[in-house]
Amino acid sequence: MADWKNPPRLFIPGPVKVNDDVLQQLARPTLGHRGKEYAQLHGETVDMLKKILFTEQNVFLFTSSASGIWEAAIRNCVGFDETVLCTCCGAFSDKWADVARDCGRNVDELKVDWGKPVLSEMIDEKLATGKYAAVTLVYNETSTGLTNPLYEVSEMMKAKYPDVLVFVDTVSAMVGLPLHFDQLGWDVALASVQKAFAIPPGLAVAAVSSRALEKSKSVPGRGYYFDFQLFAKSAEKNQTPTTPNIPHIMALNYQCERLLKEGMEKVWDRHKQMGDFVRAWAKEKFTLFCEEKYASNTLTTIKNTRGINVAEVISSVQQKHNTIFGNGYGKLKEETFRIAHMGDITLDDLKELLGWIDDEIR
Ligand SMILES: Cc1ncc(COP(=O)(O)O)c(C=O)c1O
Structure with a gap:
């Protein structure tokens, strides 16, 4: 019987397992958000995030999930008379295009089949038209378990289209995959904390370039809750607008301290080791949904080549071990399933989970 008071261990691709010491941070006495103690907490946290994201530009904290920042990037930085190119390769990148349209902006989509990457030359061909003010990219498509080759894309964009703004969904990438914000020349990189930061849901983080901030000054209709100008003004006092x-x-703050102590290279390496481990199992027992070259180090989407009843296996593992993993997302349900290997999940956790899945599919 499902019981929220005895929650299952989570291997779904977010929210993921949260360690007890992290949960305890959420139980600390609260602070006044205009007091000196909060300013200290905010300043320290932002400074650490800048190190984690390799940026000397702006980092803002939003009391929302990541989807709010999809909207923020568009509403702050794309004018109504401009067009944004949305690259679409799965459920989440597709959704960002819908959100941009809902914000009343002109949107063109560059679509590839789910499970295929968006490549530099495809974007180059579109941008060569000179039509676009901005492009949206997803670093790690959580529905297909695919990591787009964004270092290559970014090099191409910096060399050929330096004036086009670059907004990147790094929701299931931030912390788990290399991210050198300033070097990549990105303008917004957004994520929520329930993925590789391994914190319960309820907060989003974004790096915002100085030029995106400058651009936003002249964009009308930015709204109130996610107005970058208000965030920048409050940041001067180490505060948030609301x-x-x-x-x-x-x-x-607690997790950032741990990450920096470990060192980002080591953090990314730890995620790669977990990715390699789950991929090896997936290839032996099933196949990977996307080409291995693009397979993600934060989650694996596995093609259900044995025709197992995925929902039944998930349910059985939950009943026996109070642990769940993810069915396929949207149209990929049952055709695939997903295992998260990010944040504070460990290799030992994964060995245990894969053993339990083995018991079910034997
Ligand atoms: C790649 C990606 N983008 C965006 C989202 C939406 O994030 P949130 O639920 O924090 O709004 C998700 C959620 O899983 C995601 O995986």
Whole structure:
């Protein structure tokens, strides 16, 4: 019987397992958000995030999930008379295009089949038309378990289209995959904390370039809650425009300290080791949904080549071990399933989970 008071261990691709010491950070006494103590917490956390994201530009904290920042990037930085190119390769990147349209902007889509990467030359061909003010990219498509080759894409864009703004969904990539914001020349990189930061949901983080901030000054209709100008003004005082989710920021501060102590190279390497381990199992027992070259180090989407009843296996593992993993997302349900290997999930956790799945499919 499902019981929220005895929650299952999570291997779904977010929210993921949260360690007890992190949960305890959420139980600290709260602070006044205009007081000196909060300013200290905020300043420290942002400084650490800048190191984690390799940026000397702006980092803002949003009391929302990542989808809010999809909207923020568009509403702050794309004018109504401009067009944004949305690259679409799965459920989440497709959705960002819908959101941009919902924001009343002109949207063109560059679509590839789910499970295929968006390549530099495809984007180059579109941008060569000179039609676009901005492009949206997804670093790691959580529905297909695919990592787009964004270092290559970014090199091409910096060399050939330096004036086109670059917005990147790094929701299931941030922390788990290399991300050198300034070197990549990105303008917005957004994520929520329930993925590789391994914190419960309720907070989003974004790096925002100085030129994106400058651009936003002249864009009308930015709205209130996600107005980058208000965030920049509050950041000068180490504050947010409205009351932030302070318990989450305490947990984020704690996690950032741990990440920096470990060192980002090691953090990325740890994620690669987990990715290699799950991919080896997936290839032996099933196949990978996307080409291995593009397979993600934060989650694996596995093609259900044995025709197992995925929902039944998930349910059985839950009943026996109070642990769940992910069915395929949207149209990929049952055709695939997904295992997260990010944040504070360990190799030992994964060995245990894959053993339990083996028991079910034997
Ligand atoms: C790649 C990607 N983008 C965006 C989202 C939406 O994030 P949130 O639910 O934090 O709004 C998700 C959620 O899983 C995601 O995986």
